[in-house]
Amino acid sequence: MSHIPTPESIQQAPHGSQNLLQAVQQKLGVVPNLFRIVANSPAAxxxxxxxxxxxxxxxxxxATHERIALAVAQVNGCGYCLAAHCYLGSNIAHLSDEEMEANRKGFSSDAKAEAAVRFAADIAQSRGHxxxxxxxxxxxxxxxxxxxVxxxxxxxxxxxxxxxxxxxxTAIDFPQVRELAA
Structure with a gap:
């Protein structure tokens, strides 16, 4: 359960967020909990x-966006983003399960993509340093x-x-993903 309210509908969100959430609904067909919880602040x-x-x-x-998102979510231990980006990686970017697992570990089966994923994981682990x-x-x-950049x-x-x-x-509203073995 979320620590602050997650608006249950677009109409329950602050007025300044409603048009933005409607645009998300039109683009994605749904409004995931991440967008709804952030909607508590229209500016955010x-x-x-x-x-x-x-x-x-x-x-x-x-596909590189999703690979980076998976690597960063793994470094930061964000279960919500791991679930969301495994779903998006599979259904939108058409990444294999094996590729997404490699991305979570900071690798890729594609040499060029691996450089980006490793760099992204390094940035996240070192907090930019x-x-x-x-x-x-x-x-x-x-x-x-x-x-x-x-x-x-x-x-x-x-x-x-x-x-x-x-x-x-944030309550996870995507299919759960398994933790990686240590």
Whole structure:
């Protein structure tokens, strides 16, 4: 159970969040609990959706977004985001179960994607304090400067949602995922 109320419907959300949640409903067909709990603050919801929308127009592939989200959620121990991004990784990005498990461990079966996932996991683990060699490694794998910036921003965006869900106890409304073996 969430530590603060999660509006049960768009109409129960603060007035300033209702149009934003309606846009989420139109895009996704549902309004996941993450969006509804963030809707308690229209400003926070607007900021989150704005950054999310901007990154969707970026240079990175959608599958890379999901790989990064899985790696970061694993590092941060966010069960909600692991469940959500396993669902999205499978159903939207068409990643295999094996690939998603590798992503959660900071790896990938694709060499270029692995560089991004490792870099993202390193950023999350070090709270942004990566060695210059980490940046050089992702650049050597073929990522442009713009893509490298987007990887960092994806880590930040996913960390934001990890923290919201963990701090507020967002109820998981996606299929549960199993914990990885130590």
């Amino acid at each position: 919801l607007q900021g989150y959706l704005g950054l999310l929308a901007a990154l969707e127009t970026g240079a990175l592939e959608a 990566v060695a210059s060699s980490a940046v050089q490694n992702v650049k050597a794998a073929g990522y442009s400067d713009a893509e490298i 987007e990887i960092v921003v994806h880590v930040a965006l996913n960390t934001l949602t990890n923290y919201v869900n963990s701090a507020l106890g």
